[in-house]
Every structure is written in C-alpha cells, then in structure tokens.
Amino acid sequence: MSILAYLMDFAYSAVPGAVFAMLFGTPLRYIPYAALGGAVAHLTRTVCLNNLELGIVAASFIASTVISVMFILIAPRLKVPRLVFTVASIIPIIPGKYAYFALLSIIQMHVANETKSQFIETFFENGIITLFVMLAIGMGIAMPALLFYRNRPVV
Secondary structure: HHHHHHOOOHHHHHHHHHHHHHHHHHHHHHHHHHHHHHHHHHHHHHHHHHHOOOOHHHHHHHHHHHHHHHHHHHHHHOOOOOHHHHHHHHHHHHHHHHHHHHHHHHHHHHHHOOOOHHHHHHHHHHHHHHHHHHHHHHHHHHHHHHOOOOOOOOO
C-alpha cells in the first residue's frame, strides 16, 4: 500500500471512532481523542496485516493493545477513565465482515433447498474467526491495564 492509502485509511477510520464516541455520550471535548484512537487502531491493524503479514487475530490483538497502552498514558492526564476512549476507539477494528458472513450463512442454510454442508462450513469458519478476533480485542484492552495497574490497591 502507498502512503496515500495509509493516510486515507487513517482519516476514514477516525470517523467511526468519533461517531461511536458521540453515540456513547462522550463529552464533545474528548471526541477528537476517540477519533484519534479509532484511526490509530485501524491503521495499526492494517499495517500488521499488510506489512508484517500477521493474521487478523494477531493484528487485532496488537492494535487493541496499542490503543489500551495509549489511553493508559493519556487518560490520567485528562482526568478521565480510559474506557471513555478505548471502547469507541476499538469499534473500527471489530470484524464486521466475518460476523456478517457467519449470520448470512445461517440464513442461507434455512432458505436453500440443496446441500447445507457448504453453509455450515462457512458459518463455522467465519464464526470462529469472529470469536477469536473479539477475544483478542478483549485481551488487548485488558492485559496492559493488568500490567500497568498491578500495584494499585483493590479498595
């Protein structure tokens, strides 16, 4: 990919971060941070997929880890909980294509009259990818916090 394509990816993926931040009720002064987080998350995943040739699960884990560390460092300076930013910033890397194809194969399985083995295979293939990417995103958000905040008292 060219640098222009990466810049376009960065700019376009900032939009869902900002929109979901607004949808979640984030104050207006913090929406640019969520947009930046969404753009960084998607660009990190794109670079990991294209240049480092990692799989989608590993790339999503790295992207969500980068976002989590980024907002662990930024959020205390703004005196805001980091989840205000991380939840909206992770939205651009949710695997919508795989989830869509998994659900579409279930619908096609019920509508089609021919053999259903192809649709079952498609469902499990896309469903497992979706499941593992979502687990990787969750672990990428949670693990840096466990490392950074391990000396904090529980109560």
